[in-house]
Amino acid sequence: MRNIIVGFFTLLILGLMAWTASQGGAYHGGEHGKVIADFGDSMGQTAAIAPVEKSDREKENEALGALRDKAGNAGAFKVSNEYKSKCASCHGVNGSGFQNGKKMMGPPLFGQSEEKLYKDLSDFKAGRKENMIMKGLLIRLDDKALKRLAKEISEFPQRAKEAEAKRK
Numbered sequence: 001m002r003n004i005i006v007g008f009f010t011l012l013i014l015g016l017m018a019w020t021a022s023q024g025g026a027y028h029g030g031e032h033g034k035v036i037a038d039f040g041d042s043m044g045q046t047a048a049i050a051p052v053e054k055s056d057r058e059k060e061n062e063a064l065g066a067l068r069d070k071a072g073n074a075g076a077f078k079v080s081n082e083y084k085s086k087c088a089s090c091h092g093v094n095g096s097g098f099q100n101g102k103k104m105m106g107p108p109l110f111g112q113s114e115e116k117l118y119k120d121l122s123d124f125k126a127g128r129k130e131n132m133i134m135k136g137l138l139i140r141l142d143d144k145a146l147k148r149l150a151k152e153i154s155e156f157p158q159r160a161k162e163a164e165a166k167r168k
């Protein structure tokens, strides 16, 4: 007798499960599915806000792209071994901050003024500007080297122009 009752309830539960599934559970588009769809809609609204951010990012990327083109098209010009060996790995051989169309670790330096470059470098070195990577690098460079590098990098656009003029 007990077996019959257990069997009956088992069938009942299985039946209920089958019925629930046929009505559509939360993920099958039933009543609960609508809740999820509504939730998705409200997420969609935040997505509708997102394009504003995106266009800002796009602008930034465009600006970077323009800079990259400028520096990239500048192609090869001579840089010191000091720059090549110590800085180019993160800022690019021509200071564009790009390599093979990919953004590199360091920001573009191409086109920055000698004063700003020197200020940034000495700020990193002194710890006034926080960046572990740059600070660690500059610890071994003295003030003279910072001045030398700032001067050199500020000359990149001029060097690029000259190199291009030569190619023509």
Ligand code: HEC
Pocket (backbone or CB within 6 Å): 083, 086, 087, 088, 089, 090, 091, 105, 106, 107, 108, 109, 116, 117, 120, 121, 130, 131, 133, 134, 137, 149, 150
């Ligand atoms: C290991 C990678 C790496 C190397 C090598 C490196 N840098 Fe940087 N550099 C960075 C990163 C990352 C930043 C961004 C730091 C920040 O803004 O917080 C940076 C920032 C700078 C800035 C500030 C630029 C700006 O517009 O804010 C200057 C100037 C600079 N680096 C010059 C140099 C010079 C000169 C060398 C060679 C002596 C060099 N870097 C080597 C990674 C590097």
